[in-house]
Amino acid sequence: MNEQDYIHIYTQLILKSLKGTLEEVERDRLEDWLSQSQENRDFYERISQEHLLEEEMAFFSSIDSKGAFGKLKQHLPSSGKRENQEKKWWIRYAAAAAMLAVVIMGWGIYGGWLSIAPPTDQGTLATVDVEPGTDKAILILPDGEEILLEGAAEGTLKEDNGITVDKRLDQVIFNVRKDYTTPESKVNKIFVPKGGKYQVVLADGTKVWLNSASSLAFPSNFTGSSRTVTLKGEGYFEVAHDPEVPFIVQANDTEVKVLGTHFNINTYENEPLTKTTLLEGSVEVSHKDKSKVISPGEQALSNGQLSVSKIDTRQVVAWKDGLFMFKRTKLEDILRQLERWYAIKVSFDGDIPEKHFSGTISMDTNLSKVLGMLEMSGAIDFELKNGTVYVKNTTH
Structure with a gap:
């Protein structure tokens, strides 16, 4: 089993567990994974305590997992005394955590539970937002x-x-x-x-x-x-x-x-x-x-x-039902959809990042939240200014 298969399988098991939809065989498999180490169980308990589920929206990036994890980690609260101890296992399980973390972050932003605004550092999203169509x-x-x-x-x-x-x-x-x-x-x-x-x-x-x-x-x-x-x-x-x-x-x-x-x-x-x-x-x-x-x-x-x-x-036909639905969709294809729905323009700084995304998100979501979730790939920054979204490839 390669790393990406591993990430996908355990991401789905943890998500189904949080939603209470695990079947018996899946529950046994998850329990086996949790029993393999205290680090696995700590991670699961920490995610469970965040209460960030929102069934109306799921958005995850299956690319550049470590980069996505790095961005999410900046927003997760540290636990004080255990910070140094946790650092080791966060790094060790970054690949598996990142994919799940992007989903959780997406739900939290969409559901309004997180008091996390999209980053406003140089080269990222501005504070100005665009409402949906x-x-x-x-x-x-x-x-x-x-x-x-x-x-x-x-x-x-x-x-x-x-x-x-x-x-x-x-x-x-x-x-x-x-x-x-x-x-x-x-x-x-x-x-x-x-x-x-x-x-x-x-x-x-x-x-x-x-x-x-x-x-x-x-x-x-x-x-x-x-x-x-x-x-x-x-x-x-x-x-x-x-x-x-x-x-x-x-x-x-x-x-x-x-x-x-x-x-x-x-x-x-x-x-x-x-x-x-x-x-x-x-x-x-x-x-x-x-x-x-x-x-x-x-x-x-x-x-x-x-x-x-x-x-x-x-x-x-997801658009007819008020949804963006992506299945390994190219970034440039996604941005063309966003251009039409949010009545914006998109400008690229350099080459278009060769990234693909999968997931579903309500078209009633404000633009900054959608872009913020795309940024979780760890390879893209956006700046929204005067009705134009500037896209910067951060892999160079």
């Missing part, structure tokens, strides 16, 4: 009228010739009167800025969740032999089933054709690929002169070529 969007009607949905009262926003536009919570809903027969297709557009999310229910009953910095162009009423919309940015679709009239999403130079299904499309301009991920049903993805039918749990990647691979769909 909210439900907001701008609806542009066919006649050019713009409605700021965030500030609009709930109820009917517009009624015109058999088509009603309503707002309910964080949804804008298009309804068509049953006797509506006008064949003219009028195009609406909903734009979600950085720092926002919104949901729109189309005239056929299709539901669309739009992520930050995204837009959707769609008709007030679908007519003809297809239901066609145009997406920029990222959207999650739950398409109303209609075998006679296929639903088509145009996203840059990729086209997704469905009858009724659940899928996600990520087509941001600053992302290297257009990603179509299927959760339910089947879709046909076309890109240039190629096309492929994908099944649930698969993702089509299009950028000159068209390829299909298996994917963890939970990670892809």
Whole structure:
């Protein structure tokens, strides 16, 4: 067993013990580890007494464990007389402790139990913070009228010739009167800025969740032999089933054709690929002169070529449920997500650190706390100034 496997196994056992979810075999294994030395038991008891569990959030870094541990150690209280004695076993068990410590620190910061602010030393986070995004969007009607949905009262926003536009919570809903027969297709557009999310229910009953910095162009009423919309940015679709009239999403130079299904499309301009991920049903993805039918749990990647691979769909659509979910995700990919959700800019000082992170965190978390947890990798410092996050690679 290598060091990383060791860290992962005992981290999970300790966490499950703190949450009271250990099975009998796991409990025996943990007890065996605790009985191996007094140092192991001291560490477990010290962590247990901190009361830092928060089930709504778990964030851990599996990279540069010793560096992460070093940063956390600065914040943990010493025990006075035992300081020198403890120093030896803290160093000895740094690798195992670090991964667990990052989780515990993450929970503590998120839950508000720790009176620890992100570091404000030179090159790290400033005291200025950025709050998370909210439900907001701008609806542009066919006649050019713009409605700021965030500030609009709930109820009917517009009624015109058999088509009603309503707002309910964080949804804008298009309804068509049953006797509506006008064949003219009028195009609406909903734009979600950085720092926002919104949901729109189309005239056929299709539901669309739009992520930050995204837009959707769609008709007030679908007519003809297809239901066609145009997406920029990222959207999650739950398409109303209609075998006679296929639903088509145009996203840059990729086209997704469905009858009724659940899928996600990520087509941001600053992302290297257009990603179509299927959760339910089947879709046909076309890109240039190629096309492929994908099944649930698969993702089509299009950028000159068209390829299909298996994917963890939970990670892809976590944003819809208000979560950042990372699974060995590159730092640069994470920062692009933060740019959109917190409406900030990111600037790199030197090379982008080659780091990967795994974990889940609520999108309702303030930016400084997210960056503070990323800093626990021991290889990155952030400075937040005037809406820009400056990233410094500390490995050089």
